[in-house]
Amino acid sequence: MRLTSACTAVYGIVLDAGSSHTSVFIYEWPAEKENNTGMVQQLHTCNVKGKGISSYYANPDGAGKSLHECMMEAKNKIPANRHSETPVYLGATAGMRLLKMENEAASEKVLASVEHSLKTYPFSYQGARIISGQEEGAFGWITVNYLSKNLNKPTGTLGALDLGGASTQITFVPQQEIESNDNSIDFRLYGNDYHLYTHSFLCYGKDQALKLSMGMKLESTRVADKTKPIELRDPCFHPGYNFTKTAQSVFNTPCINGVNLPTGIISHVGLGNWSQCQQSIRKVFNITYCAYSKCSFNGVFQPSVDGKFGAFSAFFFVMDFLNLTSDSLDGTKQRLAKYCSTPWKEIVEKYPQIKQKYLSEYCFSGTYILTLLEDGYSFTSDNWKDISFIKKIGDSDAGWTLGYMLNLTNMIPAEAQDTPLMPDGGYITFMLLFTLLILVLLLMVFIYFRRSTRQAQKDII
Ligand SMILES: O=c1[nH]cnc2c1ncn2[C@@H]1O[C@H](COP(=O)(O)OP(=O)(O)O)[C@@H](O)[C@H]1O
Numbered sequence: 467m468r469l470t471s472a473c474t475a476v477y478g479i480v481l482d483a484g485s486s487h488t489s490v491f492i493y494e495w496p497a498e499k500e501n502n503t504g505m506v507q508q509l510h511t512c513n514v515k516g517k518g519i520s521s522y523y524a525n526p527d528g529a530g531k532s533l534h535e536c537m538m539e540a541k542n543k544i545p546a547n548r549h550s551e552t553p554v555y556l557g558a559t560a561g562m563r564l565l566k567m568e569n570e571a572a573s574e575k576v577l578a579s580v581e582h583s584l585k586t587y588p589f590s591y592q593g594a595r596i597i598s599g600q601e602e603g604a605f606g607w608i609t610v611n612y613l614s615k616n617l618n619k620p621t622g623t624l625g626a627l628d629l630g631g632a633s634t635q636i637t638f639v640p641q642q643e644i645e646s647n648d649n650s651i652d653f654r655l656y657g658n659d660y661h662l663y664t665h666s667f668l669c670y671g672k673d674q675a676l677k678l679s680m681g682m683k684l685e686s687t688r689v690a691d692k693t694k695p696i697e698l699r700d701p702c703f704h705p706g707y708n709f710t711k712t713a714q715s716v717f718n719t720p721c722i723n724g725v726n727l728p729t730g731i732i733s734h735v736g737l738g739n740w741s742q743c744q745q746s747i748r749k750v751f752n753i754t755y756c757a758y759s760k761c762s763f764n765g766v767f768q769p770s771v772d773g774k775f776g777a778f779s780a781f782f783f784v785m786d787f788l789n790l791t792s793d794s795l796d797g798t799k800q801r802l803a804k805y806c807s808t809p810w811k812e813i814v815e816k817y818p819q820i821k822q823k824y825l826s827e828y829c830f831s832g833t834y835i836l837t838l839l840e841d842g843y844s845f846t847s848d849n850w851k852d853i854s855f856i857k858k859i860g861d862s863d864a865g866w867t868l869g870y871m872l873n874l875t876n877m878i879p880a881e882a883q884d885t886p887l888m889p890d891g892g893y894i895t896f897m898l899l900f901t902l903l904i905l906v907l908l909l910m911v912f913i914y915f916r917r918s919t920r921q922a923q924k925d926i927i
């Protein structure tokens with residue numbers, strides 16, 4: 467929806483430099499600063515062609531150049547007279563966090579390249595940086611609650627679940643105490659205090675989780691003949707699926723410490739067995755230790771999930787593709803089991819328009835989502851209905867970008883808007899009467915002084 471009122475609009479641009487790809491978001495809001503919630507709207511999005519900026523580690527110049535088409539689109543969408551005042555922010559997420567861990571110099575070069583590129587456009591460049599997992603979680607939470615108009619109302623808030631390619635975030639207002647400082651974030655928005663639990667699991671986005679899970683399967687495979695391709699028999703891929711891959715393409719990630727991992731060629735063979743798939747995925751969550759009263763996995767504190775949740779990004783893409791956005795937990799499992807056992811040939815015939823790489827991974831991704839939510843975060847068949855798989859709220863995408871911009875442009879005040887003590891009409895009447903009283907008093911003082919001066923003159927005469 468475009469803003470149609472006569473008032474001028476203000477714009478802001480945020481680039482979401484994710485691990486798999488970059489998206490450019492353009493936001494628009496009325497120039498008269500409205501402190502009401504839900505005023506900023508998403509005007510346009512543009513998906514940058516090619517992979518995420520971290521994939522340019524060996525050719526950093528390419529990262530900046532890749533943004534060109536979308537930035538030109540932004541130039542055309544935003545009226546020229548607003549360009550110089552339009553802030554541009556770039557936030558990079560888990561792909562760049564991983565690159566920084568692997569090769570800090572390369573990550574700096576990639577950031578310098580996007581910075582150089584963004585400065586060539588007529589907007590007000592405000593910085594390009596890697597945002598922390600905490601920020602990613604917290605700003606996603608602000609976005610969904612801003613768009614749902616939950617802020618500055620006494621109603622409950624919406625928890626936020628974000629699944630990316632390289633990391634995943636869970637953020638909500640818990641009922642119990644937050645036992646670990648790393649997982650606690652406090653906000654004061656519109657005069658209300660929010661005490662949030664948040665955690666970002668690096669390496670637990672769906673692409674890295676697939677690598678983790680394949681790596682674990684191979685570690686348990688003893689290789690007799692090193693000259694032959696290693697066969698990886700995978701229950702998370704469809705029966706009849708059989709592709710050769712290089713070990714390098716699967717295990718080139720700091721998420722796996724590949725001590726026992728093979729090199730060379732892997733023959734990846736699908737078995738299509740959902741329950742075995744879930745068994746194998748469970749192994750990527752370490753639940754053997756917890757130093758708190760409760761943990762999700764890998765020793766991370768997590769209070770019991772509470773209230774309603776919005777699950778977006780890849781949570782939505784995958785569950786929407788599988789048509790599983792509105793089933794019960796049991797129904798979801800049954801339908802997913804059936805989907806995973808469908809022969810690869812049938813799947814390809816049914817969805818000829820979808821890229822085979824994506825298509826082949828939906829059984830794994832769906833099972834991963836289910837396992838993460840049920841075994842990882844402890845959602846149950848009772849509160850499964852509290853999770854809404856969403857892409858947008860109104861016209862705006864759910865994700866961290868809007869919350870990030872609202873924060874950096876000070877669009878959400880800490881205190882509620884200054885309101886007159888009386889309703890508008892009463893306030894104006896009060897001010898009028900008060901002014902009149904002052905005038906009358908001034909008049910009386912003036913008359914008194916004139917009289918006393920005259921009296922004094924008479925006395926002299
Ligand atoms: O249309 C789609 N279908 C399936 N998956 C998608 C689609 N669009 C994006 N994705 C997936 O969503 C995830 C987005 O992750 P992103 O690039 O934001 O990574 P990050 O948040 O971990 O940095 C990736 O795994 C990507 O493959």
Ligand SMILES: [Ca+2]
Binds near residue numbers: 484559629630631
């Ligand atoms: Ca993301």
